[in-house]
Amino acid sequence: MLVAAPSAFAQTITNEELLERLERLEQQNAELREEVRSLRAEEGIVRVPDTSAEAATNNRNGFVSTNVDYSYRILDHAEDISTKPVVQLRARQNGDLTSSLTLSGQITALANIQQSNRDSKFGYLMRHPTSANQIGENVSEAVIHSANLAVTAQLNDWITGYVELQYSPEQSFGTGTITSLGRNQIEARQAYMIFGNLDESPLYAAIGKLYTPFGLNDSVSPFTNSTNWHAFAGLAYGAQVGYVQDGLMLRAMAIQGGAQFRAHNVPVSGTSVPSRVNNFAVDGNYTFALSDENSAMVGASYTHGSAYCQAYPVFHFNPCDENNPAWSVYGRANFGPLELLGEFASTTKDWPGSAVPDPTNPLSQYEAQRTHSFTLGGRFGFGDQHPNGRYLNAVSLEFSNFRAGDDGAPWERQNQLVLGYSRFVGENINLFAELVHVEGFAPLNFVSGGNFPDGSTWSDRDATTDVLLFGAQAAF
Template identity: 50%
Template sequence: MRAASVAAIAYGLTPAVGQAQSLDDVLRRLERLEQENQALRQEVESLKAGGAPVLPGPVATAPAAAADAPPAVPVPEVEAPTPVNDTVEARVELNSGYFISRASDVTYRMLDPTTHTSRKPLMLLDARRQGDLRDGGVYLGGAITALVDYQETNRNSKFGYLMRHPTSANQIGETASEAVLHSAQLSVTANVTPWITAYAELLYDPEQSFGSGTITALTRNQMQLRKGYVLFGDLAESPWYAAVGKMEAPFGLMDTVSPFTASTVWHAFGGLAWGALAGYSGDGLNVAVEAVQGGSQFRSVATSVEGTNVPSRLNNFVVDANYTFDLGGEGRDLMAGASYLHGSAYCHAFPVVHFNPCVDDNPAYAVYGQLHYDRWTANAEFAKTLEEWPGTFNPTPPLNQFEASKVTSWGVGARYAADLGGHELHLSGEFSTYIAGPEGAPWHRQDQLVFGLAAFPASHVKLFSEVVLVKGYVPLNFLSGGNLGPGVTWSDADGRTTVLLAGANVAF
């Protein structure tokens, strides 16, 4: 029975010669293969044990076949299966372009909201150029930020901390404390061809959601496609690139040296919108031009479309240019740049409400610089609208004494990266401010001072703590009044908020 089964298998595997050779030939070959395989296994086991390789002894063979027997079919050499070989084979298959994989360091950089904030598409292309992402690969990644904090204010239910929306639905009294999931992100990057990359990013952020209710309400516990675009370009072949989709507007620097808390400049001018972007990156020069969808966009950019906020025309745009100067030596450079935005979000009439139609387009400009010098990083940025924001004038006495104002925001900060047992430890300090009204107005300004400490047990894991001091309380909605009765505003120039926080940002 065994002989018949073996003969059938041999016949199916070698149809060209199966009928011409005898069953004895097949059995002899199988026996020889088993002996060779056993010898190979012994040699591998000896090598794994650290001993000398076991040399196979002479292989017993059957008596020679008759002279008229057909020639033997050559048998290819086969590597004996071992745990080591299986691991190597799995690694090869994983990187063959047909399997989903991960690149935690790249994921961390793409999902980190503190660096390259307005230039993520260019950073993704640069990761491909440096070989951090292979051609033809699909990468899944994510990041989770968990947070505990304690807040105090000198004004009942007025907390000026901007990393969560300041509403009385979530912060009551003069103290607040939290142990929360600040955000969770998922990303997918598909390197379809050397010239085409698709990117999408999902975000869960109940603390900064525009949904109504508390942070446990379903309206604030929603997932959204935060960013998504198709990217065209191969910086290894050409300095030109383009992108179409939902992405950050390339306006200003928008970075922070703090480990968690964003600069006030980002809160004031950091844009997110539908658009089509074209850029150039080469020899230290970076230029980006984006045609932005009109109407009220997702964040900080807006234009009027026939007096409405309907995003039915591509009638907004952003232009940015920066140059990086080599200061000599690795890790020493200075980047300086400037940006122009045709339609900022500071275009609404009184009373100010997010996403309302614009009275007229209000352009803005930004100038910025970033210094890297050995272990030091320093940022400086200034942004301002070209026209007054109509909504900053309240026509009702006594607040009508304050004229409409242009919107200004600026910030400076520095960070030192110390070495602690082979891991980086960041010490940082940053000041930034938002100015929306004339001197004396309750909505004149809100200042933010942040002292930060961050440790990196892994390159894609950040443990951090901060002390945040806020002077002034100027929420964007109804900042000049309109929601509490005539001549009253909930903005408060004398408001003070102190925040102590600690958290972890883990990317994978």
Template identity: 50%
Template sequence: MKKTTTIHVLIVTLILLGNSLFAQKDSIKINTIGINSPYSYKMLDQNQDLRKINILLNEKRKGSISNNKIIVSTSLITLLDYQNSNTYSKFGYLMRHPTANNQIGKEVSEAVIHSFQLSLTASINNWITTYAELLYNPQQSFGEGTITALNRNQVQLRRAYVIFGDLNESPFYGAIGKMDAPFGQMGSVNPFTNSTMWHAFGGLSYGAQIGYTKGGLHIKLMAAQGGAQFRAMHVPVGDGTSVPSKLNNFVADINYTFNMYDQVNLKLGTSYLKGSAYCQGFPVFHFTPCEKHNPAYTFYSTLNIGNSFTAMASFAKTVHEWEGTFNPNPPLNVFEASKVSSLSVGAKYDLNNANKIKHTISGEFSNFVAGPEGAPWERQNQYVLGYQALLNNSAKLFVEIFRTEGYVPLNFISGSADNDPFPPGVTHSERDANSMGIVLGAQISF
């Protein structure tokens, strides 16, 4: 009943938006093609503010996106990095795909292209805007092989949607397409590294969402296609398939921003996700079908003081235990199945806001907990200290020092049922593995 009601609300709202939209007399005609570097940086930044639909709507409200114009945006991230681990081929840093194919030995060093993005934004009139983003990211691709393998070097349509809404005329808006799920606070204070919270619960899927924003209140509802999604979402669709083929998952989010004092505001929010990624039985192999879904919830907050200081905190947890975290084979059968949770706490401070080059320092702790105390897959912690220099609100130079504690890959997290890839009673998760490293990089957007 709840699922049907959510879908009906989405459909009715989009119809109402459509009636207003087609009442406009604007012709669908593109007059100019241009660039908007500050806007491009906000939309293509991969870790700091991930509610991209709201960024786009707010930019339209401010008038920085014109009607009948296409904005072409690009972003390139290049890196120099070094990592050292106390355990052979077990590096817990999640900004690189953690496989032995790409991280062999106890130390690695690289000079690489992390990612390249290309996006198009087209505002047809006040009420219709389209957005599409292509992504090339061999460092984090799930393709097989080494960093030079063809399967790891593909270009994907990362996000694409049509947005219906004009916040200058109405507090309601809607979107249909491939988009980030509005679950929790997945952004980070780090200049480059995504929080472990995002890796654990940051959803991406096909779907439709509606939103309402007025004053300090912001409400979002999203109906998403089930199956094993592109990121962190999974509801069974039947017939033994994991292909997203039914509109049977949903996300609800609400937050409110309190203006406490002059230039001091506090945002508090909570979200609910019907189907998280943590639903497979033993042995776990990511993106395979589940027999039942495992919901998740989150609480989050952001404190802003002036234009210089930001502190963020969030916590997320599944409602049920992840069945696949119990290995029935001794000696690992002493560890019971566990709920999955993640905590993220961080802060950043802008050293100067008046100059063309803005200098920012930051620090963050985040974790992933998937087992009871003492289990090899109990937890993976991440600490990041960062510095960035932002030039012209669109180009970023940065350095980060990081430390990880624990090595907990999702595939076969608690071991396998036979000798492929591990003997029964053996897991490649390693609680005592830790690594340290440094990343220097540039993110250039225009």
């Protein structure tokens, strides 16, 4: 009886009842599918992106979006140094920013070994060259060099807001080592508003904390900045205006006086207090086509007040007696996969702090000199190209020098040669390696002495540093 029960129960359901049940299920399924379609079409609903690789890198839905190519460009520390507002305006013009808020981020991780021929004197400038960072003649590290988070806000058709937060213990001015609390802080690296719409006008304006329009300061190396960047790339409070059209870019910026964040210093009533807008920078460059695939750009800049105005002993953010202007000329050429760049920047007057005023000090034999820097580099891309134009692979070679003192002075120069290789495994992920050779050790603080009782200096023109470096830079 128990074995026969299921068969008997099944016989109680007729074919007509089974057909009726199937019809009801089909009707319910159709209703559910229609409801899903209507929900997908409804505006104002923020949807989670698909789980595909493309959706994971570019979320273009709803009030908040991401764009990894834009994130890489806006947060890259090696290219488009002084033209970030123009990059953002062009991104809006090209439709790359598709929502009210665009979130961006980047992380740069490093592993390297360094060797010096002088005890605790490493001239490699991608981390501050002090004994708080490097001890002995051989050092190594596996660290996060920097991490950034940024928000770009399209406030209306004409106004864009931007805030960038940065964590960078290796280049922090805080005291102690890279594990000290003072060097593990998060700062607002840049924060500004842009007023402009390139679809309507070639003019724009920006106000806030941003890079100043002085020099090119870009590098073809995958990670290491040139000495031009270290010496002259300005970051300051101020108000900028610009014109961008048909290959011509003209920019001017009224800069807050006093000692600014980077590369600008003009005295305010004999102090370094930034209580007056009494500095400025101007820049102009023109890009022209050489053929369908080749182009060239030339430019020049001037600033009323560079950082090289301080008297002996030199120390960051000290006041100056008078301003020391600077000028720059630069160029870039693209021949298909080959990119070449060059730049020269110099002060117009001698740097007072590059001479020792005490006649009893043997170092007083060296006269004050104008400060200048020079960069020349090339990069060749090969392999497939990503949609944004970046090549899968690139090799680069760049030389740059910083001249801080008289011939033969311990602080005379610091030269840098970088051989680099990049592999963009995605348009937003760069795996890289570099070989770096540095000649000279000339840190800005106490560059000509003043920090030792005997009047000597820690600068050393004959110190050398060699670096083997591997890293990854990823934007999201």
